[in-house]
Amino acid sequence: MLSKFKQLFAQVDMTEGRPWEKIVAFTIPMLMGNIAQQLYNTVDSIVVGKYVGDNALAAVGSASPMLNLLLVLFVGISMGASIMVSQYYGSRDRENLSKTIGSSITLTAAASLFLMVFCSMLIRPVLHILNTPDTIIDWCASYLFILLMGIAGLAYYNILCGILRGLGDSLSALVYLLVATVINIILDVWFVAGFHMGVAGVALATVIAQMISAVLCVLKLQRMTHLFDLKPEYLKPDKENMTTVLRLGLPSGITQAIFSLAMVVVQSLTNSFGEMVIAANVIIMRVDGFAMMPNFSFGTAMTTYSGQNVGAKKIDRVREGAKQGTMIAVGTSATITGIILLFGPYLMAIFTNTAELVTLSANMMKILAVGYIAMAVTQSLSGIMRGAGDTMTPMWISMITTVAIRVPLAYGIAAFTRTEALPRGRYECIWISLLISWVLGAAITSFCYRLGHWKKKALK
Secondary structure (H helix, E strand, O other): OHHHHHHHOOOOOOOOOOHHHHHHHHHHHHHHHHHHHHHHHHHHHHHHHHHOOHHHHHHHHHHHHHHHHHOHHHHHHHHHHHHHHHHHHHOOOHHHHHHHHHHHHHHHHHHHHHHHHOHHHHHHHHHHHOOOOOOOHHHHHHHHHHHHHOHHHHHHHHHHHHHHHHOOOOHHHHHHHHHHHHHHHHHHHHHHHHOOOHHHHHHHHHHHHHHHHHHHHHHHHHOOOOOOOOOHHHHOOOHHHHHHHHHHHHHHHHHHHHHHHHHHHHHHHHHHOOHHHHHHHHHHHHHHHHHHHHHHHHHHHHHHHHHHHHHOOOHHHHHHHHHHHHHHHHHHHHHHHHHHHHHHHHHHOOOOOOHHHHHHHHHHHHHHOOHHHHHHHHHHHHHHHHHOOOOHHHHHHHHHHHHHHHHHHHHHHHHHOOOOOOOOOOOOHHHHHHHHHHHHHHHHHHHHHHHOHHHHOOOO
């Protein structure tokens, strides 16, 4: 019995066996973990919306794009580390595997300190630039400041999880995150409903929970010395490894930055429509977070699958897994789209008691629904390219779909639909522009994958 339990937490070697079975087995615990991760933000929104009010809900949502923009360094380090770890694990290169893990830990410490000291001073000026309403700006600033002070927990959890996934272990991160999620939910209710701490209580609960999950990841890595060495000498800055981590990871970080910046720019447009549309957008993005989780999970699984097999020099197996994994991801997203269309109003009612807000959110969610199928294709094939070491192509695709398509479309539709009754245009522009960018992104990603340049990007 004990041996079977240990096998559950063993690393998955994705270079052998049926590709779709390996991908699904790896994806399921990661999907559950991503859902638990999304519960952080969702519980925050539910507790704030129910116990404080719709304006507080709008404050938490308005802060999210800015927070995501600040996290681009960690996204880059996590992706770069995951790609290198998966390829070195696939090629059984213990020395470079150890150096990569040590360099990633050191980079994370430096990035955390930078954000805590420097970025915390920019919170309120940026919120003013974004036209954040006076009714919610203090709550937004408080929420962001507390999260930045505890940024190390969030950073280390995500980066160490990227390392674990590169090693083929998606189950440990799930268990640790479930523990932290339960703690987060308890603290949310305790701080907000019990101590009446408002938005600040939600942020504090999230920080504590994320720190716990990060500590659990560290303890797990300390028990994996049969695969790599976690010694002090590997924690010293290694220029070559750090450069490679950043070279591979920063395009993904920039991709996240571009997406977040677009969200920030569109958030300014959203803010111009008033608190009701802001709150609706928060609710939609919370449901969107769950709807998008399978796509992100399959994308990450495909990155690990591709990385291990590229490291093992099994390119034909990569192509086979890409086809099978993408088909499964599309089927999963189609099912979720059906659920959203059928039960939209009930999902929105979880977040607010305001009937008008429920109706508005449900109607806007219908616009996005079909786009999740397109995103299944984008995330799966982008994961294959990233795992092979081609992180630049997905970055350029993201730039095209967000900077050149999504943002101009949102403002353009708003401008062309202005009337005396709607002086700022139709608020549907926010979600119509997002849907179009998703569909075009899937088409461009499919074309780039078929070109095959990603096959030449493996680490030497």
